[in-house]
Amino acid sequence: MTEILTPELDERFRAAAAAAGLLDVAYDVFDDTAMGPLLVGVTDRGVCRISFDPEPERELELLARAYGARVLRSSRPIDRVHRELDEYLVGKRRAFDLDLDLRGQPEFYLRVLGELARVDYGETTTYGELAARAGNPKAARAVGTVMNRNPIPIVLPCHRVVGANGSLTGYGGGLHRKELLLRLEGAIL
């Protein structure tokens, strides 16, 4: 059956497309992480998306709308993110060394996410504290919205933001994942 497109040829095209710089977003899905399947997207500027959505079709539409229609699964551009996530999820990495692409985020979101990025491994903060650090102490609720829409969870550690009374409150990827990440980091027992 020589008419069948082999996986090798398929992968060769995907690698060539990325190497030629023709992709708006390269993405891949990591199937068996401790967090369940993860979809990771990168542009030429850096990581633009991490999603817990196991059904990527909707995610691809969103990526296409935000960054351009040339969205293609291609593993090579994701290699480094993959490695760092793997290391983090087995407890061998405490900080990520990755460029991020936050293009299109409103200014307030950028400020909040910038402050969020400074919350260290194994520590937690509250929505109100984060709001204050972003220059608007009354904006705890708005900060909650920013966390909920965090385009790059795990790397931008919104799991480290909890309620004023210490409750986990909520997580875009589901509370069980937030708990898992905080446990991994030793922030909760």
Added chain:
Amino acid sequence: MVVAVPPFETFYESHKAEVFRFLTGKIGHDRAEDAFQETFLRALRAYPKLEHGEHLRAWVLTIANRIVIDGARRQRPHGELPELASEDGRPAFEDLAPLTDDLPPKERAAVVLRYGYDLGYDEIGAALGSTESAARQAASAGVRRIRREKQ
């Protein structure tokens, strides 16, 4: 209704098998491998210029066919270039024969010029001695007819 251009992944997954079959049927498995990659790289380059997501199948097959023809030209030694049926300098419509054989002449010309040669509708209108909007209509009628006949 105008259909938005889908993410390239969706487009590629929908058509890769057929494009590869088309290419192996034309030029054999070995040469089809390079032509396959070239087809979709060319499609990627042109993708941002697409205005809608209609007729993508016809579009990518004409790209594939174009690459087959270019490859055949390159392979032939000089002096043996295939005779293009070009009474007036326009490209040979035979190039897109497998897809456009059965179309009325005007639709066929519009489809070949648009999808095979990437001309704008204004240029096609001029080439056919008619107008831009007539060229647009002829191309889209041709593509619809191809689709109907393939089904």
